[in-house]
Amino acid sequence: MEILDSHFHLYSMKKRGIDTTLPENLIGIDVGTDPYDYEERKALISPGIDYSHAAGPWCTSREDYSGAEDYTEKVRDCFSRYKGTFLGEIGLDYHWMYGTKEEQVSLFREQLELANDLSLPVIIHSRDADEDLVGILKTHDFKFSGIMHCFSSEREVMEIAVERGLYISFSGNVTYKSNLKIQEAARAVPSERLLYETDSPYLAPLPFRGKPCKPEYTKYTSAFLAELRGEDVEDMRRQAVENFKKLKSLSKGSLL
Numbered sequence: 001m002e003i004l005d006s007h008f009h010l011y012s013m014k015k016r017g018i019d020t021t022l023p024e025n026l027i028g029i030d031v032g033t034d035p036y037d038y039e040e041r042k043a044l045i046s047p048g049i050d051y052s053h054a055a056g057p058w059c060t061s062r063e064d065y066s067g068a069e070d071y072t073e074k075v076r077d078c079f080s081r082y083k084g085t086f087l088g089e090i091g092l093d094y095h096w097m098y099g100t101k102e103e104q105v106s107l108f109r110e111q112l113e114l115a116n117d118l119s120l121p122v123i124i125h126s127r128d129a130d131e132d133l134v135g136i137l138k139t140h141d142f143k144f145s146g147i148m149h150c151f152s153s154e155r156e157v158m159e160i161a162v163e164r165g166l167y168i169s170f171s172g173n174v175t176y177k178s179n180l181k182i183q184e185a186a187r188a189v190p191s192e193r194l195l196y197e198t199d200s201p202y203l204a205p206l207p208f209r210g211k212p213c214k215p216e217y218t219k220y221t222s223a224f225l226a227e228l229r230g231e232d233v234e235d236m237r238r239q240a241v242e243n244f245k246k247l248k249s250l251s252k253g254s255l256l
Contacts, residue, residue, distance in 0.1 A: 088123020
């Protein structure tokens with residue numbers, strides 16, 4: 001059976017000395033974080049692995065940040081040159097407070113519109129930004145769906161995202177004992193909207209917390225989710241693989 005990891009960063013793994021060889025039966029997305037990273041990433045992406053481009057909220061804190069419209073055009077240029085099947089990760093991060101809230105929201109909104117223009121699902125990053133996130137979720141038309149990546153918010157936010165047609169993906173932090181709100185959301189996600197990921201090289205699940213993460217560890221997160229939800233693990237994994245393929249079928253993008 002295919003192994004799902006809906007979100008990982010091969011170039012960041014390489015920089016940390018982690019083997020970037022992927023299992024032959026892995027499906028998932030090597031995720032972009034800024035408009036300039038694909039040249040480093042492309043040699044690491046195995047044939048058939050999906051990949052994305054984007055300018056994440058951290059781009060707003062760069063010395064050369066030239067505004068939401070300009071950076072969004074840089075992302076558009078990445079798709080014209082390198083193709084791709086998802087747009088992300090984009091979103092809001094008020095934990096580290098890159099740039100200003102206004103700059104992050106503007107960059108997020110511009111790229112959401114770009115995703116609709118390019119007929120691509122989005123990959124959304126959100127940390128400590130629920131109020132602004134919910135406002136955007138409620139007012140944007142996600143024409144090609146997308147993923148709430150590394151979901152770390154309240155159940156109510158998850159329910160709004162699902163109502164807006166998005167999929168919910170959980171990372172290794174759902175396995176941490178103190179993350180009760182994430183676990184509550186994970187129990188309640190409809191089976192047909194559930195995904196999981198490693199976010200490698202970050203957020204390794206138990207029993208590897210604090211160590212570098214890699215896509216193979218998705219088996220620990222998925223096993224935890226199945227137990228949490230009271231489901232057979234293989235049935236849940238098959239459903240998640242089906243969910244990912246259904247989401248991918250909405251994309252009008254392509255791979256090189």
